[in-house]
Amino acid sequence: MNKIIKSHRGIYYVENKNDIVLSKARGVFRNQNIKPVVGDNVKLFINDDGTGYIDEIYERKNQLIRPPIANIDQVVVVMSIVSPNINLNLLDRYLLMLEKSKIDIKIIFNKIDLLVNDDFNYIFDIYRNIGYDIFLNSNKDSKSKEYLKEIFNNKITAVAGPSGVGKSTTLNSIFEDLDLDTGLISKKTQRGKHTTRTVKMLKINETTYIIDTPGFSSLDLTFIEDRSEIKDNFVEFKEFSANCKFHNCFHINEPSCGIKEAVKLGDISDYRYNNYKLILEEYDSIRRY
Ligand SMILES: Nc1nc2c(ncn2[C@@H]2O[C@H](COP(=O)(O)OP(=O)(O)OP(=O)(O)O)[C@@H](O)[C@H]2O)c(=O)[nH]1
Ligand SMILES: [Zn+2]
Numbered sequence: 001m002n003k004i005i006k007s008h009r010g011i012y013y014v015e016n017k018n019d020i021v022l023s024k025a026r027g028v029f030r031n032q033n034i035k036p037v038v039g040d041n042v043k044l045f046i047n048d049d050g051t052g053y054i055d056e057i058y059e060r061k062n063q064l065i066r067p068p069i070a071n072i073d074q075v076v077v078v079m080s081i082v083s084p085n086i087n088l089n090l091l092d093r094y095l096l097m098l099e100k101s102k103i104d105i106k107i108i109f110n111k112i113d114l115l116v117n118d119d120f121n122y123i124f125d126i127y128r129n130i131g132y133d134i135f136l137n138s139n140k141d142s143k144s145k146e147y148l149k150e151i152f153n154n155k156i157t158a159v160a161g162p163s164g165v166g167k168s169t170t171l172n173s174i175f176e177d178l179d180l181d182t183g184l185i186s187k188k189t190q191r192g193k194h195t196t197r198t199v200k201m202l203k204i205n206e207t208t209y210i211i212d213t214p215g216f217s218s219l220d221l222t223f224i225e226d227r228s229e230i231k232d233n234f235v236e237f238k239e240f241s242a243n244c245k246f247h248n249c250f251h252i253n254e255p256s257c258g259i260k261e262a263v264k265l266g267d268i269s270d271y272r273y274n275n276y277k278l279i280l281e282e283y284d285s286i287r288r289y
Helices: 027-031 088-100 118-130 142-150 167-174 184-191 228-232 237-241 258-264 270-287
Strands: 002-008 011-016 019-025 041-046 052-057 074-080 104-110 133-136 156-160 199-205 208-212
Touching: 002 019, 011 041, 011 052, 019 027, 019 041, 074 088, 088 104, 088 270, 104 118, 118 133, 118 270, 133 142, 142 167, 156 167, 167 208, 228 237, 228 270, 237 258, 258 270
Parallel strands: 019 052, 074 104, 074 156, 104 133, 156 208
Antiparallel strands: 002 011, 002 041, 002 199, 011 019, 041 052, 199 208
């Protein structure tokens, strides 16, 4: 079994012992509308000229559409509170997508050196109370390095978040020889031409891999296949939806709704509930056309 660690314009970089074999995919995948992605475990054949071809993709334990990767153990979502300002709706959408894909989630709130008072603590509390593992980090301060490193140990981790929140800077500071490209100027020039950046897995050791994914600034809802997936993947709703009068309650206009009651009592964050309503409305408006 061999692992795809990078993909670029139809060429797959496949691990083969200590080597990387540049490979193409068998034509049959295209006919079946399957595309190999980074993280795939594949059956590899080596041609006489040393290049490879992928003959089979083994069953995926999970799969993300954005970025296109498979078989990951967790996603570390990185957000800054300021610079760029946090967008809770975007965060909740991303969490929704990850929950739907059944992928473990950790959240790093980065650039906390830029916070001058406690005004933003309520944000940490929202996600902490839901039960997410959250970590506060500043790359201006090396204290958190060691415990942050631990969350990556023996796992395949994708690091995701909006542009400019400090994903690459954080990874560079934890893993000293990574040397990922950081800073706005150098990267802007790369991205200006609408080229999608290559997805690449970085091997830290035999059992630890990291995928630094391109930043995103929006996330459409095409990953939702059924309306009820939205309520089902706001994870903190589960406990309280048992109190809804209607079994198939969408927690909007229904009477005796356990979720609306929990929002009123402060057991569910009204920010989260509002984002739930906005996402559901957007989903419905897309489906109408
Ligand atoms: N004040 C402060 N600035 C930071 C911190 N971490 C990163 N930065 C700065 O934020 C800017 C963006 O950092 P990057 O690491 O390139 O951000 P990124 O998330 O990888 O961005 P994309 O690759 O565009 O998705 C750089 O100028 C960094 O120096 C931090 O903890 N505090
Ligand atoms: Zn309800």
